[in-house]
Amino acid sequence: MLLWLSTTPFSVFMQSDPWAFPVAESVHVAALALTVGTVAIVDLRLLGWAALDRPVDELCA
Amino acid sequence: MTVEALQTLHILGIAAVLGPALMISRSLWGARGAGTVQASLRRYVPALWAGLAVLAATGASMIVADPARELGNPAFRVKLVLLAAALVFLEALRRAPPRSASLKSRALAAASFALWLAIVAAGRWIAYSGAG
Numbered sequence: 001m002l003l004w005l006s007t008t009p010f011s012v013f014m015q016s017d018p019w020a021f022p023v024a025e026s027v028h029v030a031a032l033a034l035t036v037g038t039v040a041i042v043d044l045r046l047l048g049w050a051a052l053d054r055p056v057d058e059l060c061a
Numbered sequence: 062m063t064v065e066a067l068q069t070l071h072i073l074g075i076a077a078v079l080g081p082a083l084m085i086s087r088s089l090w091g092a093r094g095a096g097t098v099q100a101s102l103r104r105y106v107p108a109l110w111a112g113l114a115v116l117a118a119t120g121a122s123m124i125v126a127d128p129a130r131e132l133g134n135p136a137f138r139v140k141l142v143l144l145a146a147a148l149v150f151l152e153a154l155r156r157a158p159p160r161s162a163s164l165k166s167r168a169l170a171a172a173s174f175a176l177w178l179a180i181v182a183a184g185r186w187i188a189y190s191g192a193g
Contacts, residue, residue, distance in 0.1 A: 022189050026182035029072060030079065033181065037080020051104060054096075061094035 064126055071119040075181055077112025081105035082177045089154070089170035091162025098158040098166075106155070129191075136190040140183035147176045 005011055014020050044050040045059055088101035095101065124131045131137045150173050159166045 022186055026185045029075065029185055030178050030181045033072065033076040033079040034083060036073070036076035037078075038083065040076065041080050041084065054104075058094050 062122070064123060067119045067123050067126075071116060071123070074112045074115035074119060077115065078109050079177060079181070081109040081112070082174060085109075085151075085154075086170040086174040089159070089161055089166050089173070091166065098154065098161050102155055102158070106151070109151075131187060131191075134187050134191040136183050136186035140180055140187070143176055143180045143183060147173065147180060150176065 006015075014024070041051075042059060045052075045054065045056060051059065082105075084095070084105050085098070085101050087095040088098050096104075150169075154169075154173075159169065
């Protein structure tokens with residue numbers, strides 16, 4: 001199965017294109033950071049540790 | 062500390078910058094419920110700077126660990142220039158916040174957030190653009 005996967009056209013493209021892997025990594029890191037960053041903002045509010053002057057409804061709107 | 066641990070902390074630092082950067086850009090854009098630019102700056106700039114401090118500390122450690130990999134790497138130089146531009150923009154925004162939801166402020170909101178994303182991409186590119 002692993003062997004089959006590594007021979008699919010998409011896999012070959014990801015392996016051989018000089019831009020494909022770095023672009024995928026960059027998008028992955030940025031999306032990861034945005035997920036963690038925005039979740040942290042909401043969680044800190046829900047924990048009551050930050051932004052207490054701001055209603056949760058508004059933050060989550 | 063291992064380079065892997067430094068890289069992990071570096072990515073968490075990126076999260077601490079991109080979250081606040083997104084919130085500031087949203088208020089500049091005039092997004093619903095995002096609040097004024099001034100309120101957004103007051104709320105999120107401290108966290109953004111804390112993230113930048115983590116990034117500077119972990120980044121400097123990684124440079125010291127392997128100076129040839131970063132210094133002299135074209136992607137690293139591009140990253141520093143983009144970072145300087147993002148910081149200049151942030152300071153300009155703090156001094157004279159434009160009216161949000163105008164065409165100009167929306168363009169600035171999109172451009173400044175794109176700048177942060179470009180810095181992240183340039184950082185990842187260090188692994189590919191160096192002499193090795």
